[in-house]
Amino acid sequence: MSADQTLLKTPLYDLHVEHGGKMVPFAGYSMPVQYPLGIMKEHLHTRDAAGLFDVSHMGQAYIRSTDGSDPAAAIEKIMPGALQVLKPGKMRYTLLLNDEGGIEDDLMVTRTFEPEGTLYVVVNAAFKEKDYTILEEKLGDQIVLEPLEDRALIALQGPKAESVLAKLAPEVADLSFMEATMVTLEGVVCWVSRSGYTGEDGYEISVPSDEADAFAKRLLKDEDVELIGLGARDSLRLEAGLCLSGHDFDGSITPVGASVTFALGKKRREAGDFVGSERILSELSNGADNVRVGILPEGRAPAREGTVIADVDGNEIGKVTSGGFGPTLGAPVAMGYVPTAFAENGTEIYLLVRGKSLAAKVAGTPFVPQRYKRKTV
Amino acid sequence: MIKYTDEHEWIVVDGNIATVGITDYAQKALGDVVFVELPEVGASFASGDEVAVVESVKAASEVYAPLTGEITEVNSDLEGEPALVNSAPTDGGWFFKMTVADTGELDGMMDEAAYNDFVAGLE
Numbered sequence: 079m080s081a082d083q084t085l086l087k088t089p090l091y092d093l094h095v096e097h098g099g100k101m102v103p104f105a106g107y108s109m110p111v112q113y114p115l116g117i118m119k120e121h122l123h124t125r126d127a128a129g130l131f132d133v134s135h136m137g138q139a140y141i142r143s144t145d146g147s148d149p150a151a152a153i154e155k156i157m158p159g160a161l162q163v164l165k166p167g168k169m170r171y172t173l174l175l176n177d178e179g180g181i182e183d184d185l186m187v188t189r190t191f192e193p194e195g196t197l198y199v200v201v202n203a204a205f206k207e208k209d210y211t212i213l214e215e216k217l218g219d220q221i222v223l224e225p226l227e228d229r230a231l232i233a234l235q236g237p238k239a240e241s242v243l244a245k246l247a248p249e250v251a252d253l254s255f256m257e258a259t260m261v262t263l264e265g266v267v268c269w270v271s272r273s274g275y276t277g278e279d280g281y282e283i284s285v286p287s288d289e290a291d292a293f294a295k296r297l298l299k300d301e302d303v304e305l306i307g308l309g310a311r312d313s314l315r316l317e318a319g320l321c322l323s324g325h326d327f328d329g330s331i332t333p334v335g336a337s338v339t340f341a342l343g344k345k346r347r348e349a350g351d352f353v354g355s356e357r358i359l360s361e362l363s364n365g366a367d368n369v370r371v372g373i374l375p376e377g378r379a380p381a382r383e384g385t386v387i388a389d390v391d392g393n394e395i396g397k398v399t400s401g402g403f404g405p406t407l408g409a410p411v412a413m414g415y416v417p418t419a420f421a422e423n424g425t426e427i428y429l430l431v432r433g434k435s436l437a438a439k440v441a442g443t444p445f446v447p448q449r450y451k452r453k454t455v
Numbered sequence: 456m457i458k459y460t461d462e463h464e465w466i467v468v469d470g471n472i473a474t475v476g477i478t479d480y481a482q483k484a485l486g487d488v489v490f491v492e493l494p495e496v497g498a499s500f501a502s503g504d505e506v507a508v509v510e511s512v513k514a515a516s517e518v519y520a521p522l523t524g525e526i527t528e529v530n531s532d533l534e535g536e537p538a539l540v541n542s543a544p545t546d547g548g549w550f551f552k553m554t555v556a557d558t559g560e561l562d563g564m565m566d567e568a569a570y571n572d573f574v575a576g577l578e
Contacts, residue, residue, distance in 0.1 A: 117512040118487035309486070309513045378490045378537070380510050403489040403512045410490075432492065432508060 088134035089230040089290040105203035107135040110307040117309035121405040129306035131233040137206030138226040141197045152220040160343030164189040179354020180329040230290035235280030238302040255450035277318025277448045319443025334361035337370040372443035373412040380410040386430040459570035476549040486511045488540040493529040524554035
């Protein structure tokens with residue numbers, strides 16, 4: 079049996095193949111890394127118009143409590159975001175923490191309208207089994223986890239995402255960033271959120287698996303929409319300065335080290351009522367030993383994951399955790415960890431790429447401005 | 456005379472100087488080229504040595520010296536316009552020129568027809 083046969087397929091697998099997707103193994107699935115357009119043009123198309131991404135490999139699940147209480151009360155013990163305060167249709171980016179305050183994964187948590195008192199979570203493909211296990215082991219007597227195996231997830235990202243989707247359902251234009259609602263699209267009831275992971279405005283649409291192919295084809299009829307593969311998804315999220323779980327952080331790194339303290343709710347910090355809070359609160363006050371920073375190499379050579387970061391004297395101070403070429407910037411971009419003393423923007427560092435020491439600077443992220451549609455009040 | 460390696464390099468020999476690049480098949484497989492690290496003029500390589508690196512948006516790939524010899528010239532146009540590797544792989548997107556120390560090394564390489572058959576077998 080070839081390795082291919084053991085890979086799972088998303089409901090859009092045939093669509094990817096029909097459109098010339100170059101299929102590669104990813105997180106146990108056969109996924110398109112790029113289409114004939116190529117990563118560069120797919121990336122730029124998403125920044126200019128609208129890209130359609132199959133993210134059905136990610137894990138979708140409902141979480142309910144076993145006793146009718148708010149399930150957020152239980153999961154806040156292992157996630158540091160303010161989740162109990164979420165009203166129906168509101169969502170948060172949050173983190174799944176281990177007992178030491180390290181980040182096991184990042185995820186989106188949304189309060190649904192119905193079933194009442196339910197949370198809807200989307201977790202990373204590579205870690206869904208691990209995440210579900212952690213939730214079951216830590217909270218199994220308080221929550222019921224119901225993976226939604228019969229749903230596809232489609233992301234439509236880019237400045238034209240709103241106009242494209244609003245042709246099918248005008249009400250999606252009323253959503254602000256990190257809001258979600260139930261919408262009937264082409265006769266199909268979908269769960270639509272204004273969110274994504276490209277730095278662009280856009281939507282994630284949870285569709286019943288058996289309707290996904292027809293729905294994606296309907297979107298692709300729009301001249302503003304192109305299919306986009308994992309390659310451009312990675313370069314887009316890197317330019318947006320967004321972390322890739324398992325690469326830009328792992329269970330050894332806290333939200334402070336990973337520079338994602340925005341995911342710590344203010345009241346949650348004050349209460350310190352989550353696992354690992356002692357270490358996290360201490361790092362908030364005193365700083366973490368090493369922190370994630372953006373890096374702009376000076377030349378054209380990309381510095382990939384694992385590249386050694388050195389100080390001006392040539393001493394190794396850290397490693398690149400994500401790196402590549404940013405098509406919007408037309409230049410290489412990277413993220414990595416350095417001691418706090420080197421974390422200030424503009425700090426000169428060196429990247430050891432294939433034995434050569436290449437000049438670079440610590441830089442703020444995002445590298446490309448995020449264009450989320452927030453409510454203007 | 457044009458020859459091909461099974462690592463998807465092409466070699467055009469003129470006298471004792473060989474011009475080397477990567478094939479159309481290779482550039483398509485790599486995707487958008489964003490950076491090419493070229494060897495130093497004057498550096499010597501043995502056949503099979505890593506001589507250059509071509510980076511696409513997604514990944515870096517090594518290019519191996521197809522012949523033993525010394526680098527006499529590199530294509531400096533690639534510094535400013537690495538995408539030439541995609542748009543003109545067998546023309547303006549050449550990588551480097553090197554001396555041919557032993558023309559016998561060319562004997563085992565594929566000609567155009569054999570390379571086309573080789574590539575067809577990969578698809």
